[in-house]
Amino acid sequence: MKNSSITANIIVICAFLLSCNILVTTATGGPDYATFLQCLSENLSPSEDVSRFVYSPQNASFMSVLRAYIKDLRFDTVETPKPIFIVTALKEAHVQSTVICAKKVGVEMKIRSGGHDYDGISYVSKETFIILDMFNLRNIDVNVENESAVVGAGATLGELYYRIWEKSKVHGFPAGVCPTVGVGGHLSGGGYGNMLRKFGLSVDNVVDARIVNAKGEVLDRKAMGEDLFWAIRGGGGGSFGVIVSYTIRLVRVPETVTVFRVMKGLDENATDLVHRYQFVVDKLDNDLFIRVLLQPVNGKAKGSKTIRASFIAMFLGDSDRLLSIMKAGFPELGLQKSDCIESSWIRSVVRWANFNTNSTSEEQLLSRKSNVYFGKRKSDYVQTPIPKAGLELIVKKMAELGKVGLVFNPYGGRMSEIPASATPFPHRAGNIYKIQHSITWQEKGLAAENNYLSQIRSLHDFVTPYVSKSPRGAFLNYRDLDIGTTDNGKNSYSEGKIYGECYFGQNFDRLVKVKTAVDPENFFRNEQSIPVMPSAQGRRGGK
Numbered sequence: 001m002k003n004s005s006i007t008a009n010i011i012v013i014c015a016f017l018l019s020c021n022i023l024v025t026t027a028t029g030g031p032d033y034a035t036f037l038q039c040l041s042e043n044l045s046p047s048e049d050v051s052r053f054v055y056s057p058q059n060a061s062f063m064s065v066l067r068a069y070i071k072d073l074r075f076d077t078v079e080t081p082k083p084i085f086i087v088t089a090l091k092e093a094h095v096q097s098t099v100i101c102a103k104k105v106g107v108e109m110k111i112r113s114g115g116h117d118y119d120g121i122s123y124v125s126k127e128t129f130i131i132l133d134m135f136n137l138r139n140i141d142v143n144v145e146n147e148s149a150v151v152g153a154g155a156t157l158g159e160l161y162y163r164i165w166e167k168s169k170v171h172g173f174p175a176g177v178c179p180t181v182g183v184g185g186h187l188s189g190g191g192y193g194n195m196l197r198k199f200g201l202s203v204d205n206v207v208d209a210r211i212v213n214a215k216g217e218v219l220d221r222k223a224m225g226e227d228l229f230w231a232i233r234g235g236g237g238g239s240f241g242v243i244v245s246y247t248i249r250l251v252r253v254p255e256t257v258t259v260f261r262v263m264k265g266l267d268e269n270a271t272d273l274v275h276r277y278q279f280v281v282d283k284l285d286n287d288l289f290i291r292v293l294l295q296p297v298n299g300k301a302k303g304s305k306t307i308r309a310s311f312i313a314m315f316l317g318d319s320d321r322l323l324s325i326m327k328a329g330f331p332e333l334g335l336q337k338s339d340c341i342e343s344s345w346i347r348s349v350v351r352w353a354n355f356n357t358n359s360t361s362e363e364q365l366l367s368r369k370s371n372v373y374f375g376k377r378k379s380d381y382v383q384t385p386i387p388k389a390g391l392e393l394i395v396k397k398m399a400e401l402g403k404v405g406l407v408f409n410p411y412g413g414r415m416s417e418i419p420a421s422a423t424p425f426p427h428r429a430g431n432i433y434k435i436q437h438s439i440t441w442q443e444k445g446l447a448a449e450n451n452y453l454s455q456i457r458s459l460h461d462f463v464t465p466y467v468s469k470s471p472r473g474a475f476l477n478y479r480d481l482d483i484g485t486t487d488n489g490k491n492s493y494s495e496g497k498i499y500g501e502c503y504f505g506q507n508f509d510r511l512v513k514v515k516t517a518v519d520p521e522n523f524f525r526n527e528q529s530i531p532v533m534p535s536a537q538g539r540r541g542g543k
């Protein structure tokens with residue numbers, strides 16, 4: 001205790017005498033390896049060899065450790081800023097000492113679990129930074145008796161689904177469809193998947209957590225209190241602390257579920273079907289989730305593009321019941337029994353992860369290696385059906401642009417029953433569906449990148465009249481730095497409010513209050529973190 005108050009004083013002094021950094025830091029503005037290890041050692045038991053879990057660029061495997069969880073190649077170039085160290089914590093105490101030491105030496109700390117952040121902010125920064133990598137903390141303890149599980153932040157969704165399936169064929173968890181997404185980022189950002197109309201978001205099914213706060217203390221739900229526990233269920237990883245694990249409530253899934261994928265071209269009334277979709281999809285039985293993918297594909301004329309609509313569904317029941325629901329609620333799609341694939345829930349997870357394979361191996365969910373590519377995502381919410389004429393213009397624009405796609409994800413059901421203030425995630429009743437704008441490419445280089453980024457931005461501008469406004473809603477897990485960023489480290493409240501209200505709506509203010517209470521010095525920060533209240537900053541002499 002005494003030690004840490006002395007440390008705090010030193011930091012305050014350093015803020016005024018910038019040059020005093022030189023005592024402990026290198027030319028990069030960060031500490032050298034020995035200094036950092038020394039600090040970690042002082043905060044751990046003497047028997048610990050801290051060097052075995054801290055990598056500096058001098059370590060031969062530094063680059064492979066860094067790249068192991070880089071999902072997006074845009075952030076894997078020679079120019080991409082690199083961390084000065086990567087701490088691959090092996091236990092909770094390592095997380096605690098890393099927080100204490102990063103704070104002490106005044107270096108920014110990025111937290112990475114699965115590395116799937118769409119703008120790479122878990123492993124890139126403009127400031128001098130270290131990465132606290134959570135991949136070793138991925139224990140999963142499933143308890144079927146009380147229908148719960150404790151999941152380490154470094155686990156992937158695929159591992160979680162597999163471990164549940166090992167113990168029970170009639171339990172699952174409502175989270176994302178990509179098996180390599182990390183639990184730490186996914187759950188702290190809300191988390192949704194193809195069961196959200198039945199069970200809500202992942203965070204609607206979180207019952208406890210363990211986090212390391214800015215003082216380096218480990219807190220569970222009881223110790224952190226309900227405000228902080230509220231904030232870490234959707235308010236975003238990296239603003240409040242390091243999530244070590246979440247305790248989740250399992251949900252019951254039937255022995256047989258059904259999936260389908262029906263594809264329609266523009267010459268098969270795709271536009272009419274998508275138009276109709278908007279009037280029914282949020283009102284269908286809660287067991288049914290139908291996603292639409294609108295994608296440019298090659299047209300008949302050489303070099304031309306047309307748009308294909310794929311209706312991809314998950315149904316928590318058998319195909320006969322599905323067919324009768326579709327016949328009553330969305331007969332226009334003309335779903336046939338032959339379109340339906342019945343399977344166990346876990347098999348549906350494998351299929352959703354990759355509709356293009358007939359793989360039947362559940363083991364593939366344990367693979368932590370994910371495909372890498374260049375990409376960019378953006379999001380929108382639709383509260384009023386887009387008129388037919390509007391859809392026609394959008395489809396035409398997409399064919400002209402040639403590469404950017406849209407994914408519609410229906411809401412309604414359980415999502416509409418949960419109040420917008422129950423968790424930081426505000427997009428509940430009143431939203432028909434969410435749009436993901438999506439572009440993915442393979443070509444290297446800045447010219448390609450600029451071209452594709454301008455395509456996705458152009459479509460995003462184009463759909464402005466049809467989507468939510470003031471603020472234009474966005475989904476935190478579809479991280480999009482175009483919405484705005486804080487001037488990193490400066491913690492600007494006015495900048496934070498811009499993206500904060502897009503992601504969190506009315507919940508932004510409560511998040512700021514929690515942030516101000518638990519981390520007034522803004523140690524836990526990133527390009528889009530929750531800012532501290534301006535008055536609190538003033539009191540602390542400004543930063």
Ligand SMILES: Cc1cc2nc3c(=O)[nH]c(=O)nc-3n(C[C@H](O)[C@H](O)[C@H](O)COP(=O)(O)OP(=O)(O)OC[C@H]3O[C@@H](n4cnc5c(N)ncnc54)[C@H](O)[C@@H]3O)c2cc1C
Pocket residue numbers: 071110111112113114115116117118121122134153175176177178180181182183184185186188189190191192193236237238239241242243244477478526
């Ligand atoms: C291929 C793909 C498919 C996706 N599918 C879905 C989907 O179906 N549904 C959905 O909701 N989202 C989906 N996403 C988005 C995904 O949920 C987010 O990118 C999520 O943040 C990823 O979590 P992560 O741990 O892998 O990411 P990271 O990049 O490791 O982290 C993301 C953010 O969370 C912070 N963070 C990570 N771990 C912790 C921790 N332990 N404590 C505190 N902060 C932490 C990071 O600092 C960063 O700000 C998908 C993303 C990809 C790339």
Ligand SMILES: *[C@@H]1O[C@H](CO)[C@@H](O)[C@H](O)[C@H]1NC(C)=O
Pocket residue numbers: 051052053054055056058059
């Ligand atoms: C990194 O290199 C140092 C110096 O050679 C070594 O002591 C340390 O064990 C290495 N760290 C890891 C994690 O391999």
Ligand SMILES: *[C@@H]1O[C@H](CO)[C@@H](O)[C@H](O)[C@H]1NC(C)=O
Pocket residue numbers: 143146148207247
């Ligand atoms: C579930 O049961 C296990 C084993 O008895 C126990 O450790 C755990 O705390 C329980 N979890 C919940 C959420 O009740």
Ligand SMILES: *[C@@H]1O[C@H](CO)[C@@H](O)[C@H](O)[C@H]1NC(C)=O
Pocket residue numbers: 267268269272
């Ligand atoms: C398209 O819709 C029209 C009128 O709604 C209908 O006559 C036609 O059969 C439909 N075509 C297809 C391929 O479904």
Ligand SMILES: *[C@@H]1O[C@H](CO)[C@@H](O)[C@H](O)[C@H]1NC(C)=O
Pocket residue numbers: 356357358
């Ligand atoms: C998967 O199997 C089905 C039935 O055997 C077959 O019709 C289909 O073409 C296969 N798909 C792929 C991508 O191999």
